[in-house]
Amino acid sequence: MTSVQARGLNCPNCGAAIQLRSFQFAASVVCDSCLATLDASDANVAVLQTFEKTMARARPLIPLGSRGTWKGDPWDVIGFQVRQITVDGINYRWQEYLLFNPFRGFRYLSEYDGHWNDIIAVRGIPEGGSVSGHPTATWRDTTFKLFQTSSATTVFALGEFPWMLNVGDVVTVKDHVAPPFLLSAEETDEEVTWSLGEYVSGERIRAAFKVTEPFPSARGTFANQPNPLAGTPARYWQAFVMLAVALLVLVGLRLGTAGGRLASAVDGVFHPGVATDKAPFVTDPFTLAGPTSNVVITSSATVDGSWLFVGMTLVNDSTGQVIDVGREVSYYHGVDEGESWSEGSRSDDVRLGAVPAGRWFMRIELDGPDAGRDIDWRIEVRRDQPGLIWWFAAFVLLIVPPVIVSLRSAAFETTRWAESDFAPASSDDSDDSSSSDSDD
Amino acid sequence: MTLPRGYLAFGVVVLIGAAVLEYRGFTFASAQQSNGDPRSIRNNPGSYRSTYYGTRSTYGK
Numbered sequence: 001m002t003s004v005q006a007r008g009l010n011c012p013n014c015g016a017a018i019q020l021r022s023f024q025f026a027a028s029v030v031c032d033s034c035l036a037t038l039d040a041s042d043a044n045v046a047v048l049q050t051f052e053k054t055m056a057r058a059r060p061l062i063p064l065g066s067r068g069t070w071k072g073d074p075w076d077v078i079g080f081q082v083r084q085i086t087v088d089g090i091n092y093r094w095q096e097y098l099l100f101n102p103f104r105g106f107r108y109l110s111e112y113d114g115h116w117n118d119i120i121a122v123r124g125i126p127e128g129g130s131v132s133g134h135p136t137a138t139w140r141d142t143t144f145k146l147f148q149t150s151s152a153t154t155v156f157a158l159g160e161f162p163w164m165l166n167v168g169d170v171v172t173v174k175d176h177v178a179p180p181f182l183l184s185a186e187e188t189d190e191e192v193t194w195s196l197g198e199y200v201s202g203e204r205i206r207a208a209f210k211v212t213e214p215f216p217s218a219r220g221t222f223a224n225q226p227n228p229l230a231g232t233p234a235r236y237w238q239a240f241v242m243l244a245v246a247l248l249v250l251v252g253l254r255l256g257t258a259g260g261r262l263a264s265a266v267d268g269v270f271h272p273g274v275a276t277d278k279a280p281f282v283t284d285p286f287t288l289a290g291p292t293s294n295v296v297i298t299s300s301a302t303v304d305g306s307w308l309f310v311g312m313t314l315v316n317d318s319t320g321q322v323i324d325v326g327r328e329v330s331y332y333h334g335v336d337e338g339e340s341w342s343e344g345s346r347s348d349d350v351r352l353g354a355v356p357a358g359r360w361f362m363r364i365e366l367d368g369p370d371a372g373r374d375i376d377w378r379i380e381v382r383r384d385q386p387g388l389i390w391w392f393a394a395f396v397l398l399i400v401p402p403v404i405v406s407l408r409s410a411a412f413e414t415t416r417w418a419e420s421d422f423a424p425a426s427s428d429d430s431d432d433s434s435s436s437d438s439d440d
Numbered sequence: 441m442t443l444p445r446g447y448l449a450f451g452v453v454v455l456i457g458a459a460v461l462e463y464r465g466f467t468f469a470s471a472q473q474s475n476g477d478p479r480s481i482r483n484n485p486g487s488y489r490s491t492y493y494g495t496r497s498t499y500g501k
Contacts, residue, residue: 232444239443243451250459294465353467387462394458401447 029160068209075099079159085150114218117197137176144176144183147420182224221415229409236402259384267378280365295355296385300347301329301377311365
């Protein structure tokens with residue numbers, strides 16, 4: 001591990017000992033004792049700013065002076081600052097930790113509401129643009145969408161910094177997101193500094209810097225927090241397409257192989273007013289072949305402004321199994337107030353499920369109006385007619401999971417953007433209590 | 441791209457189930473099927489469609 005020798009000095013404001021770990025890079029240092037900001041580049045260590053209490057002393061989650069191995073290199077925590085933006089009168093604060101490695105330079109860790117980012121400076125200028133009217137910045141082939149523009153104020157600091165830090169410094173921050181990355185521009189009147197952050201787990205940082213106290217748990221959804229379902233909807237929809245194709249193949253096979261054979265047909269004429277026509281009668285036996293399958297009975301009648309009730313009892317000649325079916329064939333039509341109408345049909349289908357094979361016959365009983373025209377009727381029994389209801393039910397079941405996954409993924413993105421400058425109109429003022437800090 | 445195995449397994453079960461139900465000829469309806477109430481038709485024809493009662497005179501007697 002690299003050994004970093006610290007340079008010592010005394011605070012001219014309170015006399016406390018101060019260690020400088022970043023050698024000549026330190027431009028300013030904040031006394032840990034009296035919180036005065038000192039000019040570290042000055043041999044006499046002039047006091048740049050004395051501490052004015054604007055908030056309670058903040059305690060870094062990672063103590064200053066901690067050393068940890070992060071992404072393969074040793075880093076010292078040398079600076080700590082609390083920054084704040086104010087939106088609608090509510091202060092939102094986050095912490096930034098300045099890390100130093102004499103061979104690697106500086107990098108930052110930021111923490112807000114338990115969400116951590118590992119941040120490095122960008123050497124270059126990202127290219128601005130827009131996608132569908134949304135401002136963007138492109139850096140190394142990655143397009144970042146503008147998330148928020150705000151004025152950030154440094155409200156508390158500790159340790160040393162490679163710039164002349166003053167509590168109260170204000171910069172304009174423009175955050176662009178392409179999860180898990182965050183591209184930020186910090187603008188002052190003199191310069192624009194770009195940095196690239198990557199969302200990282202707090203536990204990983206805690207382990208790297210050997211912090212014993214637990215970090216606060218992440219609350220809410222952060223700007224560049226990776227969507228846990230990112231890419232999942234696409235995988236589900238791809239699987240759905242495969243299953244839907246399989247479903248279509250099965251439907252095709254069914255339609256191509258289903259019997260739909262006519263097993264029995266009987267017809268006659270119903271004479272209204274003739275009592276004997278209402279007497280039950282029995283058909284000749286017929287065979288339902290093949291494995292257990294459905295039976296479709298079609299009743300048709302030349303009803304016209306009339307009705308015919310068809311009572312059918314399907315009887316298994318061998319086992320005595322009985323299936324009762326009562327159907328009505330009725331058809332009415334006319335014109336009311338110049339508008340034609342009709343109701344019913346001259347034909348009726350009924351599907352009987354799981355009817356075993358064997359010899360069957362039917363007991364038929366007809367009933368109809370006591371007056372009117374004769375009604376020609378016909379009853380057909382078909383075996384193994386293909387249907388679509390189960391395939392449709394399967395389709396619904398198959399499409400539910402990808403729809404749910406897609407909705408959950410979209411909900412996460414909605415939550416993310418609710419905190420941005422581009423929040424949907426209905427999501428304003430949401431989640432204020434979870435992310436704000438008070439001026440204590 | 442890794443496909444969601446759980447969903448694929450679920451889908452295969454659904455397809456097999458649908459195929460069995462279709463080939464075996466199961467229906468939602470019970471064996472005792474009726475699309476009307478025949479006894480009321482016979483006992484009181486013309487009154488079982490209260491919506492149209494009195495406006496159309498062709499429901500039988």
